[in-house]
Amino acid sequence: DQQVKQNSPSLSVQEGRISILNCDYTNSMFDYFLWYKKYPAEGPTFLISISSIKDKNEDGRFTVFLNKSAKHLSLHIVPSQPGDSAVYFCAASAEITGANNLFFGTGTRLTVIP
């Protein structure tokens, strides 16, 4: 059973506008959340993370929001750029020490239209 869910397989956004990617999780033991970006024929690359003690983390154009009561997190990209077109994976972990065994969502393909 999928413990991390990304219900939107794809999203298209105009260049310069905001992209919002959503993720839901079911395991209340998860306390560390990450977003990865993946280009074709490459491995996923780490983008941004947030621990459960925070509700927001910002890094440049990327902001992740965490709503623990709703078991929901989102990634905002502002402004969106064509180079942001990729598959974005949400991931979660029940510990941030030691082996960081991540559970991944199924991914959302973002297309930024020039």
Place this chain on the structure above:
Amino acid sequence: DAGITQSPRHKVTETGTPVTLRCHQTENHRYMYWYRQDPGHGLRLIHYSYGVKDTDKGEVSDGYSVSRSKTEDFLLTLESATSSQTSVYFCATSREGSPLHFGNGTRLTVT
């Protein structure tokens, strides 16, 4: 970039044959992982290692074994490949409590 090299990058094999995928890292990271990526499932953990000769199972470990004889190398073996093991396999590494860094994957096709 954690300096992760996966080999081979592509492989086609027949059902019932053994297959070994290799992961080599140059960053001296303690932890190494094998994931598989399939449509509709995202990435799922097969096995991971927390040190030389120390390994443990992930959520989809059936039909797979691993070995880590050196810090830098982590091998994934399919003892008898099946069509359900057709997938893209990713190796990852990490330091203590840090995000995973992934290699570029191995595309395996079992016919």
